Amino acid sequence: MNKLSDILYKVSIRQVKGETAMSVSALEIDSRAVKPDSCFVAIKGTVADGHDYIDNAVEKGAKAIVCETLPDKLFDNITYVAVENTAVALGTMASNFYGNPSARLKLVGITGTNGKTTVATMLYRLFQSLGHKSGLISTVENRIDDKIIPSTHTTPDAIRLNKLLADMVANGCSFAFMEVSSHALVQHRVAGVDFAGGVFTNISHDHLDYHKTFDSYIEAKKLLFDGLKQDAFSLVNIDDKRGRVMVQNTRSSVNTYGLRQLADFKAKMISNTLQGMELQMHDQHVWFKLIGKFNAYNLLAVFGVAVLLDEDPTEVLSAMSELNGAPGRFELVISPKGITGIVDYAHTPDALENVLETIADLRTGNEQVITVVGAGGNRDTSKRPEMASIAARFSDRVILTSDNPRFEDPMEIIKDMEKGLGPTQVKKKVSLPDRKEAIRLAVNFAEPGDIILIAGKGHETYQEIEGVKHDFDDRAVLKDMFELMND
Numbered sequence: 001m002n003k004l005s006d007i008l009y010k011v012s013i014r015q016v017k018g019e020t021a022m023s024v025s026a027l028e029i030d031s032r033a034v035k036p037d038s039c040f041v042a043i044k045g046t047v048a049d050g051h052d053y054i055d056n057a058v059e060k061g062a063k064a065i066v067c068e069t070l071p072d073k074l075f076d077n078i079t080y081v082a083v084e085n086t087a088v089a090l091g092t093m094a095s096n097f098y099g100n101p102s103a104r105l106k107l108v109g110i111t112g113t114n115g116k117t118t119v120a121t122m123l124y125r126l127f128q129s130l131g132h133k134s135g136l137i138s139t140v141e142n143r144i145d146d147k148i149i150p151s152t153h154t155t156p157d158a159i160r161l162n163k164l165l166a167d168m169v170a171n172g173c174s175f176a177f178m179e180v181s182s183h184a185l186v187q188h189r190v191a192g193v194d195f196a197g198g199v200f201t202n203i204s205h206d207h208l209d210y211h212k213t214f215d216s217y218i219e220a221k222k223l224l225f226d227g228l229k230q231d232a233f234s235l236v237n238i239d240d241k242r243g244r245v246m247v248q249n250t251r252s253s254v255n256t257y258g259l260r261q262l263a264d265f266k267a268k269m270i271s272n273t274l275q276g277m278e279l280q281m282h283d284q285h286v287w288f289k290l291i292g293k294f295n296a297y298n299l300l301a302v303f304g305v306a307v308l309l310d311e312d313p314t315e316v317l318s319a320m321s322e323l324n325g326a327p328g329r330f331e332l333v334i335s336p337k338g339i340t341g342i343v344d345y346a347h348t349p350d351a352l353e354n355v356l357e358t359i360a361d362l363r364t365g366n367e368q369v370i371t372v373v374g375a376g377g378n379r380d381t382s383k384r385p386e387m388a389s390i391a392a393r394f395s396d397r398v399i400l401t402s403d404n405p406r407f408e409d410p411m412e413i414i415k416d417m418e419k420g421l422g423p424t425q426v427k428k429k430v431s432l433p434d435r436k437e438a439i440r441l442a443v444n445f446a447e448p449g450d451i452i453l454i455a456g457k458g459h460e461t462y463q464e465i466e467g468v469k470h471d472f473d474d475r476a477v478l479k480d481m482f483e484l485m486n487d
């Protein structure tokens, strides 16, 4: 139980009706999940308005309501608190409710279109390996020390976020690394969070269905840096055109990283192969297990953060050379016969092009590149022909298949993809909606030395068809097919 007046500490309040000295059992933003004696915070969302559910929350036992406008009908035994912006207030309230956990460990937030999961995951693993108990909040999974907590969002809402951080503190974590999505920034999911540092990886066109314009997407990412305190650090990729913009209005101490421009943390690519890469970093030559130039940026970001958190640079580099990338991001599955399988989460045209360009850089030219790719159902349809066209441009053979069809007909999605193929490209394409069969076919096509890219689902361990999530893991299926082929 927590006293409502304590939870409201530092919240700018416009009006109160009722008693704030009472205790509440929990905070909740979804009326359907309200438990007796809790405090319901009404949030204006993208689909619904929480204010329409205040009475439902009261019926389910809420004792306190935080809202932007008081309802017409007020119940006597309920406390109503009006604030300017409930989403912002929720951040402060959740932080108070859980004992300001973000201030009790060193929390680093990572934003950017690509690389958030990779950088956050590597930082978590690095700090664990350096002997610091750490936490992770990411698209793939959340972690409290070694314990895995399934993730539903890249960045959870303020209540779930502060609860996770509080559990980290309770378990003795002194560091935490989290992805901060642009959705989360706009929706104030990280309002009131005390970051020790913020990282900007890069920005490219994505999520415009939500942010509408590229400028407002940039503004969303910038919010992370605008909100940093004076004693925090920011670390931005200076090779990205928007790197400087991100830190234009920040009070934090600004640091940069890059391969091309003059930067505080810089690296030089010595060799770049399908087995890993060698970089010159901090005047040392270091071998890393990660693949692709974009990962040189991710590695630099990880190194920069560790140094800014006062770790010893040489010790950091030695630990980093042992690290693998994040699950399902350019994850290799090598067949006994020497076929290279790559499973990657690329599910946008941009990401797919990125991954295929990386493969094109690393291949010798004598092998075939076979790409298996689909597009998610009930999502942006304009990416479908583009993804097929990119796959065909960079591959010798393309197998169009299903991703998560959700509530759409898989064959219709594939037909949308096929529209992106020119007459010569069509010749290297096979359409096969059953993803398992598509992977089997790719393996049958492949000769030793060839490269198979399975794109779109990365770390996902399910395939969602008509609302049902069936077990499915690209990495496991590929391994099985490789083994079958070896018999």
Ligand SMILES: CC(=O)N[C@H]1[C@@H](OP(=O)(O)OP(=O)(O)OC[C@H]2O[C@@H](n3ccc(=O)[nH]c3=O)[C@H](O)[C@@H]2O)O[C@H](CO)[C@@H](O)[C@@H]1O[C@H](C)C(=O)N[C@@H](C)C(=O)N[C@H](CCC(=O)O)C(=O)O
Binding pocket: 029, 030, 031, 032, 042, 043, 044, 045, 046, 047, 048, 049, 050, 051, 053, 152, 153, 154, 155, 156, 157, 181, 182, 183, 184, 187
């Ligand atoms: C578009 C979007 O971001 N939606 C998020 C948003 O929901 P919303 O604004 O649509 O909520 P709403 O349905 O309009 O409802 C408004 C309020 O009324 C409440 N309500 C609603 C109905 C009811 O009966 N009772 C009730 O109290 C809701 O609980 C909510 O508080 O706020 C919710 C609570 O924080 C999120 O769970 C939800 O994420 C949805 C599920 C989602 O799919 N989000 C994705 C797009 C997302 O957030 N992605 C990013 C980035 C991913 C990436 O980088 O690829 C992420 O951080 O995961």
Ligand SMILES: Nc1ncnc2c1ncn2[C@@H]1O[C@H](COP(=O)(O)OP(=O)(O)OP(=O)(O)O)[C@@H](O)[C@H]1O
Binding pocket: 112, 113, 114, 115, 116, 117, 118, 119, 139, 154, 179, 201, 202, 294, 295, 297, 298, 326, 329, 330, 344, 345, 346, 347, 351, 354, 355
């Ligand atoms: N620094 C980078 N620059 C460009 N592409 C990258 C970078 N890091 C990873 N990628 C590629 O982009 C995709 C997404 O990588 P990752 O999951 O690390 O990013 P993310 O920002 O967490 O993405 P999401 O918003 O989908 O969770 C992967 O397919 C990976 O191959």
Ligand SMILES: N[C@H](CCC[C@H](N)C(=O)O)C(=O)O
Binding pocket: 347, 375, 376, 377, 379, 403, 404, 456, 457, 460
């Ligand atoms: N955050 C993204 C992930 C897409 C992953 C892809 N496998 C798909 O299902 O489309 C979304 O939900 O749109």
Ligand SMILES: [Mg+2]
Binding pocket: 116, 117, 138, 139, 140, 154, 179
């Ligand atoms: Mg992510």
